[in-house]
Structure formats: C-alpha cells, structure tokens
Amino acid sequence: EPEVTQTPSHQVTQMGQEVILRCVPISNHLYFYWYRQILGQKVEFLVSFYNNEISEKSEIFDDQFSVERPDGSNFTLKIRSTKLEDSAMYFCASSAPGLASYNEQFFGPGTRLTVL
Amino acid sequence: AQSVTQPDIHITVSEGASLELRCNYSYGATPYLFWYVQSPGQGLQLLLKYFSGDTLVQGIKGFEAEFKRSQSSFNLRKPSVHWSDAAEYFCAVGAGGSYIPTFGRGTSLIVHP
Numbered sequence: 291e292p293e294v295t296q297t298p299s300h301q302v303t304q305m306g307q308e309v310i311l312r313c314v315p316i317s318n319h320l321y322f323y324w325y326r327q328i329l330g331q332k333v334e335f336l337v338s339f340y341n342n343e344i345s346e347k348s349e350i351f352d353d354q355f356s357v358e359r360p361d362g363s364n365f366t367l368k369i370r371s372t373k374l375e376d377s378a379m380y381f382c383a384s385s386a387p388g389l390a391s392y393n394e395q396f397f398g399p400g401t402r403l404t405v406l
Numbered sequence: 407a408q409s410v411t412q413p414d415i416h417i418t419v420s421e422g423a424s425l426e427l428r429c430n431y432s433y434g435a436t437p438y439l440f441w442y443v444q445s446p447g448q449g450l451q452l453l454l455k456y457f458s459g460d461t462l463v464q465g466i467k468g469f470e471a472e473f474k475r476s477q478s479s480f481n482l483r484k485p486s487v488h489w490s491d492a493a494e495y496f497c498a499v500g501a502g503g504s505y506i507p508t509f510g511r512g513t514s515l516i517v518h519p
Contacts, residue, residue, distance in 0.1 A: 294449060323506070330511075333498075333509035333512075335506050383450075395507075397449035400449060
C-alpha cells in the first residue's frame with residue numbers, strides 16, 4: 291500500500307541553524323501539506339502546496355519557513371533559523387487530485403525536531 | 407473560525423469494554439468532521455468522516471461516530487476495544503471551501519488487558 295514517508299525521523303539542531311525536513315508523498319498525489327504538533331498541543335496546519343506554489347498557509351508559516359518540491363518526488367520544509375519554539379513533530383501529508391469533493395489526506399509518520 | 411474540543415486528554419478502558427471518545431466543535435454551518443488515529447511511530451490515519459447525510463458514520467477498524475448538530479458533537483464509539491486500539495485519537499473539523507482540517511488536541515487511549 292503506498293504511503294507517505296518522512297526523513298529523518300528525529301532531527302536535533304542548535305538554535306539559529308537551518309533545517310530541512312523531507313517528505314516523499316504518494317506518487318500520484320498532487321496536493322501536499324505540512325502540519326506541526328508541539329508536544330502536548332494540537333496538530334496545527336502550516337501550509338498547503340499545489341502546482342508548485344503555496345495554495346494556503348497559516349499565520350504560523352512566517353518568513354522563516356519555506357516549502358519546495360525540488361524534484362518529482364520530494365517535498366521539503368525548510369526552517370531558516372530555528373528557534374526553541376520550533377521544537378515539535380512535523381507531519382507531511384498528501385492527497386489525490388479532486389474537484390469539489392474532499393480528498394483524504396494521507397499522513398507521514400512525522401519528523402520530531404528538537405531545537406537546543 | 408472553526409474549533410474543536412476534545413475534553414478528555416486520557417481515557418483508560420479494559421480490553422473488551424465499550425469506548426466513547428468525545429468531540430465538540432464550533433462552526434456556524436454544517437462542518438466536515440473527521441476522526442484520525444495515530445499509533446506510536448505512525449502517521450495520522452483517517453478512521454471516518456462526515457460530510458452530509460446519515461448522521462451515524464461507519465469507519466474502519468470497527469469504529470463509528472455520530473454527528474449531533476444540536477449538541478455540536480461528533481463522538482467516536484467502538485463496542486468492544488482491542489489492545490491494538492491503544493493510540494492517540496484526533497477529532498478534526500473542516501469548513502467552507504477549505505479542506506484543511508482543524509484538529510483537536512487529541513485523546514490518548516490506554517487499553518488494559
């Protein structure tokens with residue numbers, strides 16, 4: 291069964307460093323998403339991406355964040371200068387193309403980012 | 407904006423017992439409602455969803471949920487819990503033209519043998 295994969299499973303970094311979280315969505319999916327979950331808190335939407343551009347983003351997704359689909363398979367989230375409060379579990383998700391109907395988002399297992 | 411409340415942070419049940427996880431939402435119109443499950447080390451998996459029609463929704467793994475508009479609730483139920491159901495459960499609401507779900511904080515289900 292196809293699945294979304296994420297690497298690494300755990301990333302530890304120093305405050306101020308740049309990190310890139312990687313995701314491989316399901317191959318025929320065209321919509322891609324990043325969410326994060328700070329420990330003990332809700333899963334929060336960060337950004338959605340379609341047709342090589344951001345389609346929607348939350349207020350959390352500020353200038354420190356960027357997303358990219360550098361090739362036909364990877365979808366990345368970059369944090370330029372990490373802060374302590376960026377420590378969280380980051381989930382990637384993808385969904386198939388669709389028109390009016392909702393298309394289920396398939397989630398990856400997450401990357402736990404720890405900023406020291 | 408829509409919001410979701412899951413009032414129970416932890417729920418402990420014995421294997422074979424029935425289960426009900428509570429979810430209340432806030433949204434002015436008819437929402438899209440979801441339940442996701444996250445097993446340790448796994449991603450979020452969709453258990454079931456409600457968009458319209460029959461207010462009792464059947465999902466995978468023997469779960470069901472009932473949409474009650476008068477109570478703004480979408481509680482998840484299972485008649486007999488298995489040890490493998492131990493996981494984190496998230497209720498989510500989507501609204502309007504956006505299919506981006508807003509998640510609750512989750513309920514951790516502990517199953518005793």
